[in-house]
Amino acid sequence: MRCGDFRETYAEDMAIFETSFARRMLFLFLGVLLLLPTFASAFWLDIGNRILIAVIAATGLNILTGFTGQISLGNAAFLSVGAYATAVFAGKWGLPFPVVIPLAGLVTAAVGMVFGIPSLRLKGLYLAVATLAAHFVIEFTITHWESVTGGVNGTSVPPARIGGLDLGGDRRLYYLVLALAVGLLLFAKNLFRTKVGKAFVAIRDQDISAEVMGVQVFKYKLLSFGVSSFYVGVAGSLLGYQAGIISPENFPITVAIDQLGMIIIGGLGSILGSIFGAVFITLLPELLRLVTGSLADSFPQLTTLFASLKMGVFGLAIVLFLVFEPDGMAARWHTIRNYWKLYPFSY
Amino acid sequence: MALLDVRHLILHFRGVAALSDVSFEVAPQTIHAIIGPNGAGKTSLLNCISGVYRPQRGQVHFEGKDISGLNPAQRTQLGLARTFQNIALFKGMTVLDNLLIGRHTHQHSGVLGGGVYWGPGQREEIAHREVCEDIIDFLEIQHIRKKVVGTLAYGLQKRVELARALALEPKLLLLDEPMAGMNAEEKEDMARFIVEISEERGTTMVMIEHDMGVVMDLSHRVTVLNFGERIADGPPDEVRKNRLVQDAYLGEQHGIFE
Numbered sequence: 001m002r003c004g005d006f007r008e009t010y011a012e013d014m015a016i017f018e019t020s021f022a023r024r025m026l027f028l029f030l031g032v033l034l035l036l037p038t039f040a041s042a043f044w045l046d047i048g049n050r051i052l053i054a055v056i057a058a059t060g061l062n063i064l065t066g067f068t069g070q071i072s073l074g075n076a077a078f079l080s081v082g083a084y085a086t087a088v089f090a091g092k093w094g095l096p097f098p099v100v101i102p103l104a105g106l107v108t109a110a111v112g113m114v115f116g117i118p119s120l121r122l123k124g125l126y127l128a129v130a131t132l133a134a135h136f137v138i139e140f141t142i143t144h145w146e147s148v149t150g151g152v153n154g155t156s157v158p159p160a161r162i163g164g165l166d167l168g169g170d171r172r173l174y175y176l177v178l179a180l181a182v183g184l185l186l187f188a189k190n191l192f193r194t195k196v197g198k199a200f201v202a203i204r205d206q207d208i209s210a211e212v213m214g215v216q217v218f219k220y221k222l223l224s225f226g227v228s229s230f231y232v233g234v235a236g237s238l239l240g241y242q243a244g245i246i247s248p249e250n251f252p253i254t255v256a257i258d259q260l261g262m263i264i265i266g267g268l269g270s271i272l273g274s275i276f277g278a279v280f281i282t283l284l285p286e287l288l289r290l291v292t293g294s295l296a297d298s299f300p301q302l303t304t305l306f307a308s309l310k311m312g313v314f315g316l317a318i319v320l321f322l323v324f325e326p327d328g329m330a331a332r333w334h335t336i337r338n339y340w341k342l343y344p345f346s347y
Numbered sequence: 348m349a350l351l352d353v354r355h356l357i358l359h360f361r362g363v364a365a366l367s368d369v370s371f372e373v374a375p376q377t378i379h380a381i382i383g384p385n386g387a388g389k390t391s392l393l394n395c396i397s398g399v400y401r402p403q404r405g406q407v408h409f410e411g412k413d414i415s416g417l418n419p420a421q422r423t424q425l426g427l428a429r430t431f432q433n434i435a436l437f438k439g440m441t442v443l444d445n446l447l448i449g450r451h452t453h454q455h456s457g458v459l460g461g462g463v464y465w466g467p468g469q470r471e472e473i474a475h476r477e478v479c480e481d482i483i484d485f486l487e488i489q490h491i492r493k494k495v496v497g498t499l500a501y502g503l504q505k506r507v508e509l510a511r512a513l514a515l516e517p518k519l520l521l522l523d524e525p526m527a528g529m530n531a532e533e534k535e536d537m538a539r540f541i542v543e544i545s546e547e548r549g550t551t552m553v554m555i556e557h558d559m560g561v562v563m564d565l566s567h568r569v570t571v572l573n574f575g576e577r578i579a580d581g582p583p584d585e586v587r588k589n590r591l592v593q594d595a596y597l598g599e600q601h602g603i604f605e
Contacts, residue, residue, distance in 0.1 A: 010476045011469070187462040194461030194472055195447075195454040198440070202448045205437035212397060212435075214423035214452035214515065227458060269439070 016189055033178060037171045045170040047286055052174075052181040053238045054278035058262040059188050059271060060231025065260070066268035067192065068224040069204030070119050074112070074131035076255035077138035078229050081108045082236020083246045084142060087155045090241075096162035097241070101180070104237035105230040111138070112229025119221045135253055143248050154247025157240040170242070177238055184231060189271050191227070200224050201269070261314060265321045267328025276329035284317070285310045348411060350375045350551050351519055356395055356405035358388075358575075365391040366402065369577050371570045373519070378545055378552045380562045380583075383572035384595060389555045390432055392572065393521050396553070397429045398422045409519070424452050428517035430508045432524045432555075438497035442488060442507050445496055446479040449514025453478075479514055486510045486540060502533040509540065513548075520544070522554040526561060534561065541565060563587065571595065 007013045017023040037045060057079060064070050085104040089095045095103070115134035122130050142149045149155060159168030160176060167173050191197040199220045202210035211217045240246050258281055266277020288310055292302045302309075325332050349372035358366040365388045373379045381389050394400040396407055398419035406415045414422055428449075437445050454475060460468035483492050486506055491499060496507060505525065512520055525541065526534045538561055544550050556562050562569060562583065569586040571579040573595040579586050586592055 010473045010480075014472065014476065190464035191458065191462045194464065194468060195451060195456055196458050196461045198444055198448050199451055201440055201444070202437050202451075205439050206435050208399065208419075209431065209435035209437065210448070211419045212399070212423060212429055213448050213511070214420050215448070216420045223458065 014193060016193075030182065034175075037174050042170060045174055047282065049170055049174055049177050049238075049242055051279055051282045052177045053235050053242070054259070054262065054282050055181050055275050056184055056238070057232050057235035058259055058266065058274040058278040059185060060228045060235065061259050062263045062266075062268065062271070062274045063188060063191075063200070063231065064224050064228035066263050066270065066273070067197065067204060068200040068221065068228075070116075070221060070224065071124060071128040072131040072225075072228070073128050073253070073256050073260070074115055074134040074138070075232055075259045076251045076253055077135040078108050078112055078232040079236035079239060079255065080142060080246075080248070080251035081111050081138060081229075082233035083157070083240035083243075083250070084149050084155070085233065086237040086240040087157045087246060088148060090158055090160070091156060097160035097167070097176070098162060100160075101234055101237045104240075105233040108233025108236065109226040109230040112225045112232070113222050116222050116225030119225070120218050132253075135256060139248055139251070150247075152248060154245055154249075156245050157243070159244070160241045167241075173238075173242060177242075180234060180238065184234065185271060185275070188231075192271070196220070196223065204269070258314075261318050263328075264318060265328055267330030270328065270330040272333065273328045273330035276333070280317075280329065281314070284313060288313060348375075349373060349408075350410060351396070351553070352408040352411075353392075353396065354406045354408065356392065356402045356407075358391055358395060358400060358402040364575050366395065367575045369405075369572065369575070371577065371580055373551060373553055374568070375551055376545070376549050377567040378541065378554060378565050380566035380569045381553065381555045381572065382557070382559075382562055382569060386574075387572040387595075388575040389572055390523055391575075393429065393523055393553070393555060397427060397521055423515060423517075426518035427521065428512040428515040428519070429521035430505075430512050430523055430525060432527065434501075434504050434508055436496045436504060436508055436511065439495065441493050441495055442499075442510075443476075443479060443483075443492045445507060445511045446482060446514045447475060449511045450475040450478060452515065478516075482510050482513050485543075486513070487536075502529050505529065505533075505537070506540075509537075513544065513550075517550060520550050520552045522552060522556075524555050524557065526556060526558055534558065538565060 017026070036048060040048065057075065061072065061075050064072050082104045085107040086100055089100040089103055090097065115131060118130040119127055143152055159166055160173060161167065167176055192201070199210065199215045202213065202215055203217055203220055207217055239250070243250065262277035262281045263274055264277070265280055266275065267273025289306065292306050292309070296303050321328065351373040353372070354370050356366045356369045369388070369392060381392060383389050391400060395402045398417060398421075406413050408414065409422070409425060409427065414425065417425075437448065440448075454471055456468045456471050483489055486509065488503065488506060488510060491503060496504060499507065509522070509525065522541070526537050529537065541552065541554070542565065545552060554566065566583055568581065569579070569583050570577060571586060571589070571592050578591045578595060579589045
């Protein structure tokens with residue numbers, strides 16, 4: 001009789017899911033997600049899409065900031081590169097979405113790597129400021145390169161299509177977004193149990209030591225910018241498809257800060273953390289809106305306060321997490337899970 | 348032929364001379380100790396060999412090739428490995444992951460191979476996991492292989508750092524004070540490992556160490572530095588009788604080595 005969780009091969013020991021129970025629960029959860037469009041309202045599907053897109057973007061940022069230790073404030077700009085690339089490839093050239101999305105990712109990866117070059121010399125806050133410069137350079141380029149981007153008026157993105165298949169509208173786009181999110185999350189999870197991902201983490205923990213271990217630090221920093229920006233570019237492309245019309249106003253610097261908040265609250269250096277953080281930060285304003293909406297009859301002044309309330313709660317959440325759970329929601333999740341694993345004999 | 352040949356190294360930081368015209372050779376499959384009082388330039392010398400510092404003058408030859416122009420990562424690819432005086436492990440990673448980083452230069456899969464984790468990428472990871480497990484067995488750290496390094500005791504961290512350097516399968520291993528801050532028992536373990544690495548694996552070692560008993564027992568040859576200059580070089584017995592060495596350590600003849 002088996003009386004425990006035994007692993008007999010290295011492959012078993014290196015598997016993503018520790019137990020088959022965890023794997024089954026995940027498949028169940030994916031099943032529910034697949035059925036979501038059959039019962040969710042248009043409002044919640046729109047939120048669902050936005051959450052999944054935020055998950056992809058936050059995972060991208062986490063690869064760069066959480067795993068490689070390179071703080072970036074250029075994420076909003078990289079999202080816009082992905083979205084505008086989609087507008088060009090799909091709108092102007094009429095390419096189908098299976099070509100457009102990877103292409104948008106690759107273009108963003110190339111742009112991200114160019115703006116990653118300062119990381120050779122800059123670390124920490126200094127690099128953050130350099131990537132902030134990247135944000136304004138890209139924003140300036142987009143508002144002034146009117147022949148391609150439409151300037152401040154923006155440009156339109158046609159619905160995702162290939163052949164006769166048309167993924168217009170949130171309900172059909174949802175399946176595409178879900179498939180990409182699951183695929184990219186799995187890819188990231190795998191990346192960090194193999195050579196390249198471990199080299200990223202080594203650079204974060206001790207860059208001199210990493211170099212002495214034979215990791216070409218600059219090459220891997222650029223690679224991290226590339227992989228991260230690819231994710232963000234794919235997210236930007238999906239945002240473009242979802243919005244239909246994009247303009248520079250869709251990508252203000254606050255988007256980059258929101259995403260930094262996602263990975264701080266979710267957990268730096270954790271794939272699961274990117275998911276938790278993206279869900280939390282995307283849902284937060286919606287839940288606040290629901291609460292203030294339901295209270296509007298008795299307290300009419302609440303609706304006018306809403307805008308400032310959202311920022312206040314966002315800031316408060318980050319402060320509370322930094323104080324009480326600096327490792328983010330993912331760490332708390334592991335604590336809770338381990339508690340129940342041994343329940344009721346928790347010692 | 349010497350495995351490592353250090354020729355006329357001169358290194359200074361602004362006005363401070365860290366190394367002035369230091370030369371020495373390391374024969375293959377030997378343990379070569381570098382000793383000297385604090386501030387003698389021992390760690391600077393090691394940093395010049397591993398490429399962390401660039402000396403103003405002089406060359407470092409490894410297996411007959413001039414490696415003076417290479418960066419640390421390139422030198423590692425040629426077969427150099429090192430440990431640090433004040434442990435430089437990847438503190439957020441597990442012991443096993445630290446060792447797997449040591450396999451970095453031996454692995455070939457890229458972003459796609461790793462991210463897809465199917466076929467060759469997966470087989471490669473498992474093959475390198477086996478190499479790491481052999482080293483874990485060799486250094487007797489099986490019980491901590493899944494522990495995060497930052498949580499381990501100092502003596503164990505030192506041992507993990509040695510394990511990580513061994514995972515590189517180096518031809519030349521540079522050890523910067525492998526026994527600093529250890530108790531007698533831990534020192535004995537470490538000395539045993541160093542002898543075993545030398546005898547079983549045939550790895551050449553350059554070791555900085557302050558414990559004279561260890562140096563005299565383990566090493567085949569000793570180089571002595573004082574204020575950035577080489578004041579003696581030879582077998583342990585010869586060095587311990589050297590008048591200059593005794594003066595450097597005590598200022599006068601005192602019999603520390605007896």
